[in-house]
Amino acid sequence: MTKMNGSCRCGAVRYEVTGHPKRVGICHCTDCRQESGSAFTFYAVWPASAFVTTGETDQYEGRSFCPKCGSRLFSQDSEEAEIKLGTLESAPTELVPTYELWIKRRERWLPPIPGAQQFDQDRV
Numbered sequence: 001m002t003k004m005n006g007s008c009r010c011g012a013v014r015y016e017v018t019g020h021p022k023r024v025g026i027c028h029c030t031d032c033r034q035e036s037g038s039a040f041t042f043y044a045v046w047p048a049s050a051f052v053t054t055g056e057t058d059q060y061e062g063r064s065f066c067p068k069c070g071s072r073l074f075s076q077d078s079e080e081a082e083i084k085l086g087t088l089e090s091a092p093t094e095l096v097p098t099y100e101l102w103i104k105r106r107e108r109w110l111p112p113i114p115g116a117q118q119f120d121q122d123r124v
Helices: 030-036
Strands: 004-006 014-018 025-026 041-047 050-055 058-060 063-064 072-076 080-084 099-101
Touching: 004 072, 014 080, 050 072
Parallel strands: 025 099
Antiparallel strands: 004 014, 014 050, 025 041, 041 080, 058 063, 063 072, 072 080
């Protein structure tokens, strides 16, 4: 079974995900842009049962981050864990986005991901 590990910048928070993600996406919404400090967020969603984390996190609007270094890491509820893929230890990843959200906010210079579903706002 596939396992991937990730951490915050300082290493105080670590996580492991097991198996393949349920979905992989990119989001261009204002919240994701502001949170990431970039033009989009690259993430994948696993079942909550496939996600294990160690270390202390803090939260803002349901998004967990390391209180020591500020790295944004994941969002989690009882069913799913959404992982910021830039926090994986190995890069580049073999994970490829299958959809893009909030394309109406995508930068004009950034082309659509070939083969990925395009959503003007959230997934239907």
